[in-house]
Amino acid sequence: MNKIIFILLLCVYTCSKANAQGEQNLWTFGNVGINFNTATPTTYPNNLFPGYEGSASICNAAGQMLFYTNGFWAWNRDHEIMPELTGGVGGYTSAISPTVGYPPLMPWSGTYATQPTAIAGMPNNPNKYYIFSLASGGQLYYSVVDMSLNGGKGGIVSGKKSIFMDAGLTEKLTVVKGCNNIWVMARAKATNQYRAYEINDTGIVNAPVISNVGGLPVGWYRYGVIKFSPDGLKMAAACNEAWNTKGGLELYDFNPQTGHLSNALVLDSSSTLGYYYGACFSPDNSKLYATTSSFSYLNTFYSGKVRQFNLTLSPPAAIIASNTVVFSSFVYSLDNLGDLKRAVNGKIYFGNGLSAMNYIDNPNSAGLGCNAVGNVLLFTGGSTYRGMPNDIAIITPPDSVKMNKTVTVCFKDTAVLTADTGKRYLWDNGSSSRQRIVTSAGVYVVRYINTDCKYQTDSIRVRFTHLPVISAAGYSCPDAKQGKAWINPQSGDTTSFQYTWKDGSGNALQQRWSKHGDTLKNIDTGAYSVQIITLSGCDTTLLVRILALPVPMASFTADGIACKGSPLTFGNTSTAPVWKWHFGDGNFSSQHSPSYSYGQVGNFTASLVVTNIEGCSDSATKEIEVKGLELNLTADKELANKGEIVRLQSAGSEPYTVTAWEPSFLFPDQVAISQTVAMDTSRTFIVTGVSAYGCKAKASVEVAVNPMVFMPNGFTPNGDGLNDRFRPVSTGYIFVRYFEIYNRYGQKVYTAVGKGALEGWDGTFNGQLQDLGTYYYHINIETKEGGTIALKGDVILMR
Incomplete structure (x- = not known):
């Protein structure tokens, strides 16, 4: 089953300023300091030594000093080296011997990195801080300061001093606030690579995030600072290879979520202007300021300068072209002008390498309108040298957001829930992945840091809408519309679905809402679809096919011409198991190969319908022409006398041949068309005749012979079986209408009609044999042809 991903919310990243409230109100650098807690910045005494290049200092939110460091040692608010660096003895203000101040936070070699240290707050403990120490040889260490130690003055946590992190680095090191984390950024020495080390609630992540970016030769990145913009989205790198040689200035995009740098843009490269050392962004992120320290080249002295680049311009070439010198140092000294730093009063400060401080009064303004002013603050008995306090990074407790969401999983058994873009995910099942696979309904909770850097808690109610079950392929005999397709919800599912059935052309056939499924009936072969929609917005379409069942082939043999009344054989040549014949005259047969006689002449469509076990039928037809020979036989006389010659004549409705006459003994010539007979x-x-198509026919005619009636003149009713009765004797068919006999007295002694008359008188009257003598009779006879014979006479009764 395919998986479905739900994106819960898309946030847009916004980043707070790296500076918090008063955490950077007191600076220590060189061997001097500045106090920004006063209306007008004043000098701030400290014991920082050595402070020839970078340093770091941090205050509490009220602007009160917590501690400061040069990467080797750390001083508390009372300007004392922390006891963990003095063998446990407090009160020392500087490292004075191998037992006081040793071993330091990183090995002391007498040389200093451009940015040897940085301070970051511990995200999960506002009372603890990380000190990062970068040696000039490229080794990076960290130590942990706990402000609850030493009576609230702070100290190094036992076992958390001088912990090695990495090696092979240049002298670039800074920190920047990310998204509920902090990034420690450093530059590799031998490869074109930046390394970002993440600090989160669990501590420092050992494996750095690598960004292979940079458009300058690798060796040029060794010296000079790296600085982030206030919004944390840009980073600048001031680069130089060695004293008074090659270098440049580069700008990058930074992703606070991932720690990656990208889109390296070389703003300036090696030239007599290319000896870059310091960099700083304006408070509104729109301008970049960088310093080129004073140097001598080919016996020519180049004074230190501050340059401005307008980052709001487009395309990148316009930013490069905006390179404007906004300050030139008037001090004739090598390595004059070092780093720059943005202060809480909105101005950017930079030293002259001696005992004076300069600033840019309106750093958000373009060009000379920024108003760079020299010697705004003078130090007595101290020097600014080249370094400035590095940026710090502190995470304040973020806001929290709670989101309740409902996710409907449409027609899937599995869903992948994907939290918003963020980091440090924690689901209620302990998973730390951004995604979670779920297979059942319920409420799922995930906590993470979103792109607004807030702790977000999402409660996701997941509802599964299960895909109804559609029938397998159906079947129908072609054009029979026997097919049926159905769809049913899964067992126990009470969701109401709208089902819309469509044919292969997209025509809607049937639509209804139902909790119990739906059925589409009486459909032909082909492709069909059902669109399934729920009230919650789920929508999908399933396909089903109605397949064609095998169709038998009907075929038979039969002559196309038949004779009326003659059997015509129909030969079934189909292999189907069920068949039925229709002869076209209303009669049918279920025999396999029937013989059938048509009773009338005409044209008939005979058909065979065959059916297989699947119920599919086929039919075959054949036109049958039924022919019939109509014979007629006539006689020239219908009534003849015995011995009289009669002529018989046959005639047919079509050409024919006579094949027989009956009675055959009267007709020696059996094939004559006509005959004569006595x-x-x-x-x-x-x-009997046969036509040219083989059709046989018969015709008949009756010829009557006038009967001859004889009346005996005597009879002997003595029971000897001879002449026992007096009756009419005829040579043909007769019907006696009446037969009466009288004695000599005129008395009627016998009367009969019909068959009884033909049996005759047996000589009795009333059961008594009559006297011998003469008797008189009357008889009326009707012949077959309707003629009448009336006879009178007498007969003698004898013994």
Whole structure:
């Protein structure tokens, strides 16, 4: 199952000023200091030594000194070296012997780095601070100061002094506030690489973040300072290779979230102007100031200068072109003008290398409008030298944000929850990843630092909308619309879904809301889809196909011409298991290969419908022309006398051949079209013929022979079986309408009609045999042809 990622919130980074409130109100540098707690800055005495280059000092929020350092030793608010550096003996103000002040925070070699130290607050403990010490040989160390030690004057934590961090570095070192963390930035000596060491709630991260950036030769980065802009988004590097030789000025973008530097821009490179040492950004981040210390080259003296670059210009070439000298030193001395530092009063201060302090009065203004002023503060009995206090970095407790979110996971079994851009994630299951995979509904909580540098807590309520289950592929016989597709919610799911079924062309077929699924019936083969929508906004489409079932092939053989009344064989050549014949005249058969006789002439469409076990059918048709021979047989007489010649004539509806006459014994020539015959009795004559298509037919005609009726003149009813009855004898069919016999007295002794009359009189009357003698009869006879014969006579009853 595919996974789905939910982005909870996108924040925009904003960074606070590195300076807090009064933490930088007291500066110590060189062997002098400045107090910014007064309305007008004043000198501030201290015991910093040696202070030939960089230093660092930090106050509490009220501007009261906590401690200061040159990277080798640290002095408390009473200007005493911390006891952990004096063998546990307090009260010393300087390192005076191998047992007082030794071993220092880093090995003492008598040489000094450009930026030998920096101070950062411990994020998870406002009473503790890190002192970073950078040796001129490129080794980096850190120590931890706890202000609760030594009666509140502060001291080095046991076991947290001179802890080695890295080596192979140049003399560049500074700190900057990130996003609820602090970055310690240093530069590698032998490679084009910056190294950013993160400080967070858990301490110092051992592995630095590497940025391979820089457009100057690697060797040029050894000396000079690095400084961050107040918003923490830019960093500048003042570079020089060695005394009075090669160097330049470079600008970078900085990502406070990741610690990466990017987009290196060389603002100035090696020339007689390229001996850069100090750098500082204006309070509004718009201007960059850098110093080129005074030097001598080819017997020519170059005075120290302060240059301004306008960072608001575009494109980068315009920034480079904005290089403006805003101050030139009037002191004729080598290495004059060192570092610059932004003060809490909004001005930027820089020394002359001797006993005076200069400043830039309006550093946010472009060009000479910034108003650089010399000798604004004089020191008695002290020197500024070249260094200035390094920037410090302190994290104040951030605000917290709580967010309640609801995430609907649409049709997925797994979701990946992704917290906002930030860092130091902690989920309620202990995971520290930004993402978390969830597979069930519930509330999930993640805490992290967002891009506004606030502690954010997100409570994410996850609801899973499970994908309904769609039917597998359906089946239908082509064009039969037997297909069916269904979709059902998963077991126990009571979500109401809107189902919209569509055909392959996108035409809507059916739509409804249901908690119980839906079914699409009576659909043909093809592709169909169902769009599934919920009230919460889930929307997806599933596909289903209705596949075609195999279709049998109907085929049969049959003659295209048939004869009426003659069997026509239909040969089933299909392999389907079920079949049915339709002969086109309303009759049908379920036999495999039936024989069928058409009862009438005409054109008929015979069809075979076959069906397989899947229920799919096919049909085959054939046009059948039914022909029929109509024969007619006529006689020139319908009634003839016995012996009379009758002529028989056959005729057909189409050409034909006579194949037989019946009775056959009367017709020696069986194939004659016509015949003559002498009538011996009433007969039915039959002729059989066959047409050119093989159709057979018969025709018949009846010819009657007039019957001859004989009445005996006597009979002997003596029971001997001979002439026992008096009755009419006919040569043909007769019907007796009435038959009456009278005795000599005129008495009727017998009467009969029909069959009874044909049986005759047995000589009795009322069951008594009558006397011998003569009797009289009347008989009326109807012949088959409808004629009437009436006879009268007498008959003698004998013994």
